[in-house]
Amino acid sequence: SGFDRARIETMHGFCQRVLGDLAFGTATDYASVLTDENDGTRRQWLRHWFQARLDKESVAAAQRLQARFVQGGKATDFELKLLDGPAALADARPQDLQVLPAPVGRPDFEGAEAAYREAGATWLAAWQEVRGSVREQVRLDPVGFKSSHHRSDSVAKAFAAWDVWTDDVGQPKWLERFVPEVLATAWQGDPAFLSQPFWGACEGFLAKIHAFEGARAQLEIHLQQELIGAARSQLREDRLARGELSFDDLLQNLRSAVESPAFAASLAEQLPVMLIDEFQDTDRHQWAMLDHL
Numbered sequence: 001s002g003f004d005r006a007r008i009e010t011m012h013g014f015c016q017r018v019l020g021d022l023a024f025g026t027a028t029d030y031a032s033v034l035t036d037e038n039d040g041t042r043r044q045w046l047r048h049w050f051q052a053r054l055d056k057e058s059v060a061a062a063q064r065l066q067a068r069f070v071q072g073g074k075a076t077d078f079e080l081k082l083l084d085g086p087a088a089l090a091d092a093r094p095q096d097l098q099v100l101p102a103p104v105g106r107p108d109f110e111g112a113e114a115a116y117r118e119a120g121a122t123w124l125a126a127w128q129e130v131r132g133s134v135r136e137q138v139r140l141d142p143v144g145f146k147s148s149h150h151r152s153d154s155v156a157k158a159f160a161a162w163d164v165w166t167d168d169v170g171q172p173k174w175l176e177r178f179v180p181e182v183l184a185t186a187w188q189g190d191p192a193f194l195s196q197p198f199w200g201a202c203e204g205f206l207a208k209i210h211a212f213e214g215a216r217a218q219l220e221i222h223l224q225q226e227l228i229g230a231a232r233s234q235l236r237e238d239r240l241a242r243g244e245l246s247f248d249d250l251l252q253n254l255r256s257a258v259e260s261p262a263f264a265a266s267l268a269e270q271l272p273v274m275l276i277d278e279f280q281d282t283d284r285h286q287w288a289m290l291d292h293l
Contacts, residue, residue: 006273011286015250018267019257025266026257032245038091039243042235046080048085049230051221068220071185083227090231092248104221112208112215119208120167126201127162134198141189149177149185171209179203220285251285258292268293 009017019028050069054062068080078084138144138155145155154174176182180199187193196256239246245253258264271293278283282290 012247012250015254019253025255025263028253031245035244038246043078049255050080058110060113064216065223086224086228087231091235104218106222107215107218109215109219112212116208116212119205123201123205126198130198137193143189145186146188147186174203175206253265255289258289264292
């Protein structure tokens, strides 16, 4: 009875109607305007946020973050697209970002970089001092290296790269193949070759490189976690200040409202039967809302 008088609505249309009819119970501005123009405003916000965030960093850290997250391309490409995805998801589906890595504090990036550059200068000076004798020992030893990773051409390429190495290019070529632990199994020639202090310097420098790379990764994660937190609150607050609601705001607002047992019970009384067409297209957030009813 009364089936023909039943409402037929899209999911977003249903949310919009309930939020409008029950605005006071959902803390929704009844005069809000629905908008789907989110990409442009979000990207404008992201540009301002990212620049303000860089302004707080040291020059070295800002350069690193800019190199990591600002991409070139066509004039129509958005240069911060690596950050736009997390920002959009944090705004549209904040529940999808509940499971995140533990908060990462800002690392001592500057200290790690200074230690890396200092260790690099020490290592390079040591290499320049011994490179002639090292090459000579490798050339003259009748046995030398017995490792597929230490073929004569590979060793020569590594040593040639070390000759022109600068700390701006990162880890010296194949440095990890010349630490004492690896050399102990790879070098089968004169044992005196292994006793050179330079190989210990390689190991020490590699540790500083790994520490610097870890600080760099932490710096990037820290920025992205700050971005998610800012996007979750600021983008929505900006829309509310403009009197706007996005399609995802409709879902979020009603889902939050029906978590109140009293509100859910009151709404359920008005909806004795609900038929959901194409149920396989209902995502878990929509179902979480409907399940309360």
